[in-house]
Amino acid sequence: MNGKERTLTALAHREPDRVPVYITVVGELAQRMAQAKGIPCDLYDAYLTNRISNPELLTALGNDIVGIGATAPDNRPTTERGDGCRIDEWGFVYRPVEHTFGVYYEIVGRPLRGINTAREVTGYRLPDPAAPGRFRIASENARRFGATHALLGVIECTVFEMAWNLVGMEDFLSGMALGADYVEPLLDAVTEYSIAVGVDLIRLGADIMLTGDDLGMDTGPMLSLKLWRRYLKPRLQRVFEAYRAARPDIILAYHSCGSIRPFIPELIELGLHVLNPIQVTARDMEPGQIKAGYGGQLAFCGGIDQRHVMPSGTPDDVAVEARRRIRELGVGGGYILAPTHDLQSDTPVENVLALFEAARQWGTYPLQ
Secondary structure, three states, rough: OOOOHHHHHHHHOOOOOOOEEEEOOOHHHHHHHHHOOOOOOOOOOOOOOOOOOOHHHHHOOOEEEEEEEOOOOOOOOOOEEEOOEEEOOOOEEEEEEOOOOOOEEEEEEEOOOOOOOOHHHOOOOOOOOOOOOOOHHHHHHHHHOOOOEEEEEEOOOOOHHHHHHHHHHHHHHHHHHHOOOOOOHHHHHHHHHHHHHHHHHHHHOEEEEEEEEEOOEEEEOOHHHHHHHHHHHHHHHHHHHHHHHHHOOEEEEOOOOOOOHHHHHHHHHHHEEEEOOOOOOOOOHHHHHHHHHHOOEEEEEEEEEOOHHHHHHHHHHHHHHHHHHHHHOOOOOOOEEOOOOOOOOOOHHHHHHHHHHHHHOOEEEEOO
């Protein structure tokens, strides 16, 4: 089987030749991997770069899936400011901040910070989904990899997360709780952007659409089911319906970090096929229980502990982790092996390579 066949078989809840793999990494780690293996890496200019970057490097190592997504258009590239910060087409200002796991460009300026009224939403111009150059890289990679690898259309931050990023999390959550009049118009605008971008990715050949909004913390959900049902569920339903209208057999995936157990039945009700990432370090997200409870309705992508095992373990620890998650989630198909987040720059290259090797060794069906 090639990567596309392997992935689509697994997502149809059948056992392929082996468990499919989709590993993503941050730029610093990609550069070290490229140097170690002599394979080029390529980090694209996009709001969520890691999901779609480095396809040549990662498919050569064993990825079965290639992400495609919108990138900055020709007329509004991300630019460097004189103070070392960057500003993108959304109006986000990013500052480089050094962490123990590497340098991150963190958002320090938000275009709708301090918003109070719906009128202010109409005064903010979201990026044009159809701007020239928006899908040039996505189109090139769809042509290059689409026959051999499953194409994952990436439109993470689909409704909630992009909206709160524009405003700021605390202010937006307060606005939702208090029923501020700007909340729904902003969510609607973001929803329409996500629909337009996603439909174009489907037209380019996406087999799977990865939507998502982080709803969980380590200890539990960050918002109530009541707020989810009022503000977010109907808009996610519009997104899913638009994608199904563009391609009736599109596979719908949803990403949310954290402890999100209460939302899983709600997502299934909307027609979700694949849940990502199964953050194993979060409360109530034990993979075996998730598989037992929902494996007849959902496939899963994730499960590999990116917080502890991948950065701090040995290659043998990585192999043990991979074997454990394959055993918990892979029986009967329905599993894509992936870390619970993009692998960070504090992850040793040998551990990334060990994860690819463990997928080959322990993911071959019938499972040992």
